[in-house]
Structure formats: C-alpha cells, structure tokens
Amino acid sequence: MNTQPLDPKFAQSLVDIIAAELNKNVNIVDKKGIIIASLSKERIGQRHEASTIMLNSGQAHEFSVTEHDQQHFSGVRTGFNVPIWLESECVGLIGVTGNSEESASYARLAAHFVEAALNANLRQEKLVNALQEKQALHQHYIKKIINIQEEERRKISRELHDETSQALTSIIVGLRVLAETTPAKKAELLQMRDLAVNTLDAVHRLAVQLRPVVLDDLGLVSATQKYIEDYSKKYKIQVTAKIDPQLLRQRFSPELEINLYRILQEALTNIIKHAQATEVQVSLVKKTSVLSFTILDNGIGFHSQKVYKHRNHACLGLYGMKERIAGLDGDFSIHSTINHGTCLKIEVPINRKPLTL
Ligand SMILES: Nc1ncnc2c1ncn2[C@@H]1O[C@H](COP(=O)(O)OP(=O)(O)OP(=O)(O)O)[C@@H](O)[C@H]1O
Ligand SMILES: [Mg+2]
Structure with missing residues (x-):
C-alpha cells in the first residue's frame, strides 16, 4: 500500500511538462481530493469537491465537470478528470481544464504519462531498497x-600460551636437568634444549601476534605504543606516535580496540612491504565523540583509486580496513601522492552502542 506516492513536488513537475505540451491548464489532486499540483498556483491546497465526493465513494472513475458542476461544487473547473492508478490503487486524479469532450483524451493520455512516471519511480525505489538491504546484510556478515x-x-x-608454552617450558627444564645429570650426552641435550627455547620464543611471538595480551589488559593506546616500539626496533624505521594525553588511560569498546589495532598492524605491514619509507607518524586524537586515527608515511605513495577500482583479490589489506571501519560506522580515507607518501585517515564514533550479534 502506497501511503503518499504522489509527492507534490514531483506531481508539479509532471503538471508543468504536460501543461506545456498540451497548452492547457492541468491539475493533480491527491487521494483525499486536495489539489497538490496545478498550473494555476492559486488552486494548490484547495479541495476539489467533485473529486473528493467521487474518491470517498470508494469507486474511482473518470468524470467530466460541466458548467453546472462548476457553479455547485467548490474548487472545480470545467474539464475532464481521470484517476491515476499505481499497483491497483487509485492514488489521485489528473484533470485537464476546458471543454470536457476535448479534454477527455488529453486527460487520459496525461494519466498514462503520470502512471508511467510513478511506476518508474516505484521500480527505482524498490531497487534502491533491495540494494540497501543487500549492503546491510553484507556488512552484517562481514562483522x-x-x-x-x-x-x-x-x-x-x-591455547598456545597456556598449553604449548607450559609444555615447552617443562621440556626445557627437563632437558637442562638431564644435561647436568648425563655428562656423556650433555652437548646434544643442551642443543635440544636451545631448540626448545627458540621454539618457545616463536610460539610466544605467534601468540602475541594472534592476540596481544596488552590489548586486552591495558587497551588500545598501550598496545599501539608497544606495537610501534617493537616495529620500529625490528625494521629500523623511525616511527613517531602522537597520542592525545586524554586518551592515555581511556578504554574503548573491545570491538573498536581490536579493529583499530588490526588496522595499525596492516598499515604498518604495508609500509614495510610497499612504501620504502624512512619515517612514519601515527596519531590518535579524540575530538568530542570521535576518535581520529592517522597513519602517515613518507614513502613512494600509490594510486589508491586505481587499487580500489581494479580490486585485486590478492590485495585484501586495504579492503579489510575499509570493511572494519564501516562496521564501526566510521570514515576511512586514503590520501596518497606518488613520491610523497601515504596518509590513512580514520574517524570512528566512540560512544556507539556495542555490537550485538
Ligand atoms: N603505505 C603504502 N605505500 C605505498 N603503497 C601502498 C601502501 N599501502 C598500500 N599500498 C599499495 O596498495 C596495494 C594494496 O594494498 P593491500 O594492503 O590491500 O594489499 P597487499 O599489501 O598487496 O596484500 P595483502 O592482501 O597481503 O595486504 C599494495 O599492493 C600497494 O601497491
Ligand atoms: Mg597489505
């Protein structure tokens, strides 16, 4: 059921086109019988009494208005009026003023034109709604x-931390004891122990990479600082962190924290993989209810529009960042200039209702 399919502005634009083509006065009334569009602007808003009576009867049909009707009904002019149908519902009437016989065929033609325009609008609206629904579903599944x-x-x-690391630690201790008590095999046992120590180290790094404890325990700001510090040491690249002092002790929703942390990881990995940068700047600033996160490098830059346009399915990093930010109702933009570096700008609302799935 269409509640108000005949938008007055749209109706007026149709009236203007039809009236100009027919060189006649044309008006449209809504389903309550009120004139919502007319070439005679003073008639807009008036009740068309003959249409109201006909529409109230519940049986929409075309009718002519005679000289006699014009004197007895308010708001009417001689002419011919035709119902406008949309999906089996009468949504209003279109009237062409003048000699009723001559106006009849014009009014019918005008009604067809209006119906075609309304049908096109309705189809477009349905397509847009379907697309929006699909996008919402897509976003829901991505989240x-x-x-x-x-x-x-x-x-x-x-699991790696609690089970594997504990088991490796026991093995290391056991091998140490065994090496001390078995002098004949000491060298081999110590070698095995060193191997176990290296494996423990690798397991620890993997566990941190999968889920840094510092993020859960101390929050985004501390985890960002720690990640930057380790990254800077590991890749020997200068990274400056500009962190708003009011954020130092602030915690955000787990959803926001983990998503921004993953973006930081991907952005800094991209810088190492692609940018050839010598300096990086990461900033976290709070602006009322928005958290602004920027990652800037002085590397070789790239054509971000091209990367988006010809989306290569092997390149998921930037796409993933965009999806993560969309899931937080935030904004994500890339500003990159060849030979001048890249800047990723993210803005996310802070006091958003937590995600419930
Ligand atoms: N900071 C940067 N400096 C220069 N080029 C970059 C930078 N970040 C991204 N790019 C370019 O954008 C492309 C897409 O990046 P994206 O992270 O989506 O994919 P990827 O890093 O190639 O692969 P992955 O899916 O493993 O992340 C990269 O291949 C690279 O050409
Ligand atoms: Mg990447």
Missing part, C-alpha cells in the same frame, strides 16, 4: 566473520 576470526585467534593464542 560476523571478523568477530568469529578474532574469537578464534583469541582462543588459539590462549
């Missing part, structure tokens, strides 16, 4: 996938 992935990473990380 779900991201959440499940994070939950799995957290589980594996905990």
Whole structure:
C-alpha cells in the first residue's frame, strides 16, 4: 500500500511538462481530493469537491465537470478528470481544464504519462531498497566473520600460551636437568634444549601476534605504543606516535580496540612491504565523540583509486580496513601522492552502542 506516492513536488513537475505540451491548464489532486499540483498556483491546497465526493465513494472513475458542476461544487473547473492508478490503487486524479469532450483524451493520455512516471519511480525505489538491504546484510556478515576470526585467534593464542608454552617450558627444564645429570650426552641435550627455547620464543611471538595480551589488559593506546616500539626496533624505521594525553588511560569498546589495532598492524605491514619509507607518524586524537586515527608515511605513495577500482583479490589489506571501519560506522580515507607518501585517515564514533550479534 502506497501511503503518499504522489509527492507534490514531483506531481508539479509532471503538471508543468504536460501543461506545456498540451497548452492547457492541468491539475493533480491527491487521494483525499486536495489539489497538490496545478498550473494555476492559486488552486494548490484547495479541495476539489467533485473529486473528493467521487474518491470517498470508494469507486474511482473518470468524470467530466460541466458548467453546472462548476457553479455547485467548490474548487472545480470545467474539464475532464481521470484517476491515476499505481499497483491497483487509485492514488489521485489528473484533470485537464476546458471543454470536457476535448479534454477527455488529453486527460487520459496525461494519466498514462503520470502512471508511467510513478511506476518508474516505484521500480527505482524498490531497487534502491533491495540494494540497501543487500549492503546491510553484507556488512552484517562481514562483522560476523571478523568477530568469529578474532574469537578464534583469541582462543588459539590462549591455547598456545597456556598449553604449548607450559609444555615447552617443562621440556626445557627437563632437558637442562638431564644435561647436568648425563655428562656423556650433555652437548646434544643442551642443543635440544636451545631448540626448545627458540621454539618457545616463536610460539610466544605467534601468540602475541594472534592476540596481544596488552590489548586486552591495558587497551588500545598501550598496545599501539608497544606495537610501534617493537616495529620500529625490528625494521629500523623511525616511527613517531602522537597520542592525545586524554586518551592515555581511556578504554574503548573491545570491538573498536581490536579493529583499530588490526588496522595499525596492516598499515604498518604495508609500509614495510610497499612504501620504502624512512619515517612514519601515527596519531590518535579524540575530538568530542570521535576518535581520529592517522597513519602517515613518507614513502613512494600509490594510486589508491586505481587499487580500489581494479580490486585485486590478492590485495585484501586495504579492503579489510575499509570493511572494519564501516562496521564501526566510521570514515576511512586514503590520501596518497606518488613520491610523497601515504596518509590513512580514520574517524570512528566512540560512544556507539556495542555490537550485538
Ligand atoms: N603505505 C603504502 N605505500 C605505498 N603503497 C601502498 C601502501 N599501502 C598500500 N599500498 C599499495 O596498495 C596495494 C594494496 O594494498 P593491500 O594492503 O590491500 O594489499 P597487499 O599489501 O598487496 O596484500 P595483502 O592482501 O597481503 O595486504 C599494495 O599492493 C600497494 O601497491
Ligand atoms: Mg597489505
């Protein structure tokens, strides 16, 4: 059921076109019998009494207005009026003023034209709604996938930390004891022990990569500082962190924290992989209810529009960042200039209702 399919502005634009073509006065009344569009502007808003009576009867049909009717009904002029149908519902009437016989065929033609325009609008509206629904569903599933992935990473990380690391530690201690008590095999046992120590180290790094404890325990700001510090040491690249002092002790929703942290990881990985930069600047600033996160490098830059346009399915990093930010109702933009570097700008609302899936 269409509540108001005949928008007065749209109706007026149709009236203007039809009236100009027919060189006649044309008006449209809504389903309550009020004139919503007319070439005679003073008639707009008036009740067309003959239309009201006909529409109230519940049986829409075309009718002519005679000289006699013009004297007895308010708001009417001689002419011919034809119902406008949309999906089996009468949504109004279109009237062409003048000699009723001559006006009849014009009015019918005008009604067809209006119906065609309304049908086109309705089709477009349905397509837009379907597209919006699909986009909402897509976003919902992406969020779900991201959440499940994070939950799995957290589980594996905990398992590695609690089970695998403990077991390796016992092996290391055991090998040490065995080496001391078995002088004949000491060298081999110490070698095995060193191997176990290296494996423990690798397991620890993997667990941190999967889910940094510092993020859960101390929050985004501390985790960002720690990640930058390790990254800077590992890749020997200068990274400056500009962090708003009011954020130092602030915690955000787990959803926001993990998503921004993952973006930081991907952005800094991209810089190492692609940018050839010598300096990086990461900034986290709070502006009332928005958290602004910027990652800037002085590397070789790239054509970000091209990357988006010819989306290569092997390049998922930037796409993933965009999806993560969309899931937080935030804004994400890339500003990159060849030979001058790249800047990723992110803005996310802070006091958003937490995600419930
Ligand atoms: N900071 C940067 N400086 C220069 N080029 C960049 C930078 N970040 C991204 N790019 C370019 O954008 C492309 C897409 O990046 P994206 O992270 O989506 O994919 P990727 O890093 O190639 O692969 P992955 O899916 O493993 O992340 C890169 O291949 C690179 O050409
Ligand atoms: Mg990448």
